[in-house]
Amino acid sequence: xxxxxxxxxxxxxxxxxxxxxxxxxxxxxxxxxxxxxxxxxxxxxxxxxxxxxxxxxxxxxxxxxxxxxxxxxxxxxxxxxxxxxxxxxxxxxxxxxxxxxxxxxxxxxxxxxxxxxxxxxxxxxxxxxxxxxxxxxxxxxxxxxxxxxxxxxxxxxxxxxxxxxxxxxxxxxxxxxxxxxxxxxxxxxxxxxxxxxxxxxxxxxxxxxxxxxxxxxxxxxxxxxxxxxxxxxxxxxxxxxxxxxxxxxxxxxxxxxxxxxxxxxxxxxxxxxxxxxxxxxxxxxxxxxxxxxxxxxxxxxxxxxxxxxxxxxxxxxxxxxxxxxxxx
Amino acid sequence: xxxxxxxxxxxxxxxxxxxxxxxxxxxxxxxxxxxxxxxxxxxxxxxxxxxxxxxxxxxxxxxxxxxxxxxxxxxxxxxxxxxxxxxxxxxxxxxxxxxxxxxxxxxxxxxxxxxxxxxxxxxxxxxxxxxxxxxxxxxxxxxxxxxxxxxxxxxxxxxxxxxxxxxxxxxxxxxxxxxxxxxxxxxxxxxxxxxxxxxxxxxxxxxxxxxxxxxxxxxxxxxxxxxxxxxxxxxxxxxxxxxxxxxxxxxxxxxxxxxxxxxxxxxxxxxxxxxxxxxxxxxxxxxxxxxxxxxxxxxxxxxxxxxxxxxxxxxxxxxxxxxxxxxxxxxxxxxxxxxxxxxxxx
Numbered sequence: 001x002x003x004x005x006x007x008x009x010x011x012x013x014x015x016x017x018x019x020x021x022x023x024x025x026x027x028x029x030x031x032x033x034x035x036x037x038x039x040x041x042x043x044x045x046x047x048x049x050x051x052x053x054x055x056x057x058x059x060x061x062x063x064x065x066x067x068x069x070x071x072x073x074x075x076x077x078x079x080x081x082x083x084x085x086x087x088x089x090x091x092x093x094x095x096x097x098x099x100x101x102x103x104x105x106x107x108x109x110x111x112x113x114x115x116x117x118x119x120x121x122x123x124x125x126x127x128x129x130x131x132x133x134x135x136x137x138x139x140x141x142x143x144x145x146x147x148x149x150x151x152x153x154x155x156x157x158x159x160x161x162x163x164x165x166x167x168x169x170x171x172x173x174x175x176x177x178x179x180x181x182x183x184x185x186x187x188x189x190x191x192x193x194x195x196x197x198x199x200x201x202x203x204x205x206x207x208x209x210x211x212x213x214x215x216x217x218x219x220x221x222x223x224x225x226x227x228x229x230x231x232x233x234x235x236x237x238x239x240x241x242x243x244x245x246x247x248x249x250x251x252x253x254x255x256x257x258x259x260x261x262x263x264x265x266x267x268x269x270x271x272x273x274x275x276x277x278x279x280x281x282x283x284x285x286x287x288x289x290x291x292x293x294x295x296x297x298x299x300x301x302x303x304x305x306x307x308x309x310x311x312x313x314x315x316x317x318x319x320x321x322x323x324x325x326x327x328x
Numbered sequence: 329x330x331x332x333x334x335x336x337x338x339x340x341x342x343x344x345x346x347x348x349x350x351x352x353x354x355x356x357x358x359x360x361x362x363x364x365x366x367x368x369x370x371x372x373x374x375x376x377x378x379x380x381x382x383x384x385x386x387x388x389x390x391x392x393x394x395x396x397x398x399x400x401x402x403x404x405x406x407x408x409x410x411x412x413x414x415x416x417x418x419x420x421x422x423x424x425x426x427x428x429x430x431x432x433x434x435x436x437x438x439x440x441x442x443x444x445x446x447x448x449x450x451x452x453x454x455x456x457x458x459x460x461x462x463x464x465x466x467x468x469x470x471x472x473x474x475x476x477x478x479x480x481x482x483x484x485x486x487x488x489x490x491x492x493x494x495x496x497x498x499x500x501x502x503x504x505x506x507x508x509x510x511x512x513x514x515x516x517x518x519x520x521x522x523x524x525x526x527x528x529x530x531x532x533x534x535x536x537x538x539x540x541x542x543x544x545x546x547x548x549x550x551x552x553x554x555x556x557x558x559x560x561x562x563x564x565x566x567x568x569x570x571x572x573x574x575x576x577x578x579x580x581x582x583x584x585x586x587x588x589x590x591x592x593x594x595x596x597x598x599x600x601x602x603x604x605x606x607x608x609x610x611x612x613x614x615x616x617x618x619x620x621x622x623x624x625x626x627x628x629x630x631x632x633x634x635x636x637x638x639x640x641x642x643x644x645x646x647x648x649x650x651x652x653x654x655x656x657x658x659x660x661x662x663x664x665x666x667x668x669x670x671x672x673x674x
Contacts, residue, residue, distance in 0.1 A: 041465060081651075091654035094405055094465055095605060099650040102598060106643030107353070113638035114357035236469045243463055277481035284473045291470075292452070295462040 012264055014147040018222060019267075020260025021156040022047070022214040027238035027245075027252045028162050029210030034247035035170065036203035037183035041097030042082050043211055044235025045104030050075040050215020052108040055127055055226040056115070064128045064220055068155070071219075072212035078104065079208025087200045101235075109228055121227040129224035130154060130217075155217040162210070166249040179203050211235070237287045244294035255290065262286040338656050339606065346648035353644055359637040368642075371630030372623035380512030381629075384584065386622030387514075388413070388576050388593060390521040392600020393607070393614040394528055395572035400609040401532060402565030403545035408453065408468025409573040410597025411475030412446035416574030417581040418479045419445035421588035422487070424499025424581070434502040439578045446574015447567045449475060454566035458559045464566065472597070480590045495589035505583035515583035521618075524572065525611040532611070541565055545609075573597065595643070599625070602646050606653060621646065 026043050033040040050071040057070025078100055085091045109119070116122055135150040170176040181189045182199045189196055214234075219226045237259055245251035266282035351361035372382045392409045399406035406412075423438035453471060456462035480494070489497045505515040532538035543551035544558050544565075552558050580593050599621050606620075607613035624646070628639035 039463075041469075085651060085655055089655045095650060095654050098407065098598075098601070099647045099654070102602070102643060103647035103651070106640040106647060109640040110353075110357055110638045110644060113640075114359075114636070119638070233470065233473045236466060240466050240470065243466060275481055275485050277477045277484065281474045281477045284470050284477075288452075288467060288470050288474075291467055292456050292460075292462060295456060295460045 010145060010147055012268060014151075015264035015267070016257065016260045017148070017160075018152065018156060018260075019263040020256050021152075021159040021221070022217045023234050023238055023241075023259050023263075024159045024253065024256040025155070025162070025210045025214035025217065026235055027241045027256055028159070028166055028249060029207040029214070030238050030242045031166065031245075031247035031249060031252055032179060032203040032206040032210075033200075034242045035183045036179045036200050037186065038086060038200060038203065039093045039097075039239075040082070040204075040207060041094055041236070041239055042078065042100040043097075043207070043238050044231055044233070045097075045101035046075040046078045046082075046208055046211035047215040047218070047231040047235045048101075048104040048108060048229065049078055050212035051219040051230055052111070052215075052226055054212075054216035055122055055219045055224075056111075058128045058220055058224075059125050062126065062128060064130045067128065067220055068130070068213065068216040071216035072209055075212025075215060076205060076208040079204045079211070082208075083201045083204035087197055087204070105229055108226075112226070112228075119228075121225055123225045127220070127224045130220045133157065153217065153221045155213055155221060158213065159217075163249050163253045170249070175199075175202065233284060237283065240287045240291045244291060258290065259283055259286060335608065339608075339653060342653040342656055343606075343649050345652040346645060349648045349652070350641070350645040353648075354637060354641060357637060357641070359635050363635055364631065364637055364641070367630050367634045368624065368627030371627035374630075376509075377511055378626065380509060380514040382619070382623045382626040383518055384512065384514045384622075385625040386619050387517045387521050387583070388580050388596040389599045389603055389621050389625075390518075390525060390615060390618035391576035391579060392573060392597050393603035393618045394521070394525050394600075394611050395569045395576065396601040396604035397607070397609050397611045397614055398528060398541075398565060398572060399569040400604055401545050402541045402562060403548065404457070404562060404566050404569065405465045406450065406468055406566060406569040406573070407465050407601065408450055408471050408475075408570070408597075409576070409600055410595070411468070411472035412449050412570045412573030413577040413580070413593055413597045414475045414479045415449045416442035416446040416577030417592055418482055418496075418577070418588045419574070420503075420578035420581045421496050421499055424503035425487075425497045425587070428500055429502060431502040434500065435505060435582060438499070438503050438582055439575060442574045442578025442581075443571045444574070446577065447571040449574070450566050450570030454563050454570070457566060458563035476591075479588065483588055483590055489587070496587050498587045499582065503582055504586060505579065507583075513584055517579035517583040520575075520579055522615065524575075525615050529611040576600070599646070602650055605650055 026047050029046075030040055030043050052071075053074035054067045054071030056067075058064055058067030060070075061067065082096060082100055085096045086093050112122060113119060116125065130153040132151050133154055139150070168176075170180060178189070178194050178199050179202075181192070181194065182196050182203075186196055189199070215231065218230055218234075238256075241252055241255035241259070245255050262283045266279045269279045269282075270276050354361045354364050371378060373379055392413060395409050395412070396406060420438040420442040423441050424434070427434070427437070429437060449471065450468065453462070453464055453467035456467065457464040483496055484494050487496045489495055505517050505520075507513060507515045508518075532542060540551060540554075540556045541561060543554065544556055544561055548558055576596065577593065580596070581588055585592055600618070603617040603621050604614050606617040624642040628642045631637055631641065632639050
């Protein structure tokens with residue numbers, strides 16, 4: 001019982017919220033592209049350049065928030081490249097996404113060498129991390145439970161506030177509706193005079209925005225450093241979550257909390273002397289298991305969706321050319 | 329024939345555009361593109377040892393590329409070649425240092441286990457892809473991370489060489505893949521890769537099974553009406569692709585390192601996938617693209633010594649090549665829409 005208390009306590013839940021934030025942000029970003037009918041495997045790379053340029057911006061300007069802005073700008077540039085190639089040039093989404101991920105990995109390492117002359121990681125150099133927000137009155141209100149709502153970096157709050165906002169966005173705003181229509185029934189979107197191209201561009205850029213924030217959280221949040229490939233597959237886990245949540249913000253949140261918990265819990269296990277190599281596999285194993293288990297459960301739906309997406313594919317191929325010429 | 333000529337010239341133009349973009353990035357990191365190019369060429373082809381070094385780097389890329397081709401032909405993205413390579417490499421090393429067998433048989437046994445390990449590693453993603461249509465891109469990518477960590481665990485916690493640093497004991501000399509020249513570690517693994525590429529190309533070209541795979545990849549409905557069991561074939565295609573990925577790891581272990589070590593072959597799986605994509609899923613064309621990427625890798629070793637650029641600059645160039653090849657679709661669509669639409673759909 002004592003061991004259980006040591007394993008699961010307020011600190012673990014707070015750690016779960018911290019580790020959930022980056023994957024939640026990147027998955028919510030991916031929900032835009034998922035809803036718009038684009039399979040975006042490039043999240044990983046967008047997150048990585050976000051993390052790198054956040055550190056660079058933070059060093060150059062001396063301000064954490066300017067750093068975040070730099071990170072977001074870099075992720076947006078990658079998202080734009082993705083949109084140009086996938087939406088305008090109609091290249092294969094998987095190929096473009098993977099290539100952009102590889103580009104992000106190589107580019108960040110090359111730039112690190114060029115700017116700092118080092119390999120591996122950027123530590124020090126005057127990186128300014130994000131401040132922690134202390135919510136006034138939290139201590140008085142919740143006592144020892146206060147760490148659950150107070151003392152996180154601003155990006156963590158942004159991540160969790162984004163969930164209800166996205167629910168509203170998809171259900172209550174015109175753009176949200178457009179994105180869903182373009183993803184689910186492009187032919188209907190076309191008939192309504194919605195520009196599929198424009199909506200998919202917007203969805204990709206919104207995705208880049210959140211992926212950049214997620215990256216900035218990695219490098220300026222709780223540790224202020226950049227290491228090679230520091231996104232370490234979180235973008236891919238986000239894609240796994242998006243596949244079984246279909247991009248619905250609340251389901252995304254549930255999936256991300258599971259991963260955040262797995263992440264935080266595995267760090268705990270490490271301190272109990274389990275071999276670190278095995279412990280580190282936990283989040284990936286959880287992601288795979290969830291992906292397989294849920295695809296088994298959802299099989300009739302998947303078949304239906306596959307048929308729908310094939311119809312969609314065919315109709316887009318045949319019909320979208322005139323739409324391209326005539327946006328709105 | 330003119331179609332093929334156009335396809336090849338399109339690929340060459342795309343590579344040219346990518347190299348141009350690469351030159352701009354090299355300027356941005358404060359190095360001269362000409363100097364980088366000359367260094368790369370010198371590092372890849374400077375003398376006979378350098379050429380052998382290039383071929384040495386080409387070998388795993390080629391075998392991984394063939395693995396990717398098998399998947400791409402059947403409409404499957406096996407992005408998990410990296411993981412299959414690691415498990416295959418470890419399995420071959422394990423046979424190499426745990427058993428003592430006659431020379432030759434030892435090598436074959438080690439390669440056989442590498443193949444089995446690679447296929448086994450992709451079996452679960454392949455099963456769920458075939459049966460429940462679970463996206464194989466994501467499941468194989470995620471399994472890469474597990475494979476790398478798992479082989480590190482085996483190496484460091486279960487089979488560490490006493491006194492060594494994160495490596496297994498060396499394999500017995502009976503399990504070595506023999507070297508071709510005395511001046512290089514280049515070994516007969518290259519011949520395995522070349523035979524494999526040609527063999528797979530022949531299977532795709534001349535057997536009804538190969539034709540069925542290509543049909544499933546390019547027109548699944550048609551293949552299904554034609555009597556192909558699409559699900560079973562998808563499963564088999566991914567298993568074969570994984571098996572070849574495992575073989576790549578075995579060849580690398582038995583031919584080059586003679587032991588398994590942590591991070592023993594970083595990135596070969598992805599390089600192979602890129603080589604296969606650039607070759608448009610053709611195993612024979614993959615020989616050329618793998619040689620190209622092998623030369624880049626081999627040349628990049630000198631890059632770090634002679635210039636201020638990092639060797640990852642070649643990763644950037646590779647990614648740019650694939651991006652510009654994928655962008656060709658638009659350019660192609662103007663003149664002849666059929667060819668443009670077909671690209672990357674295999």
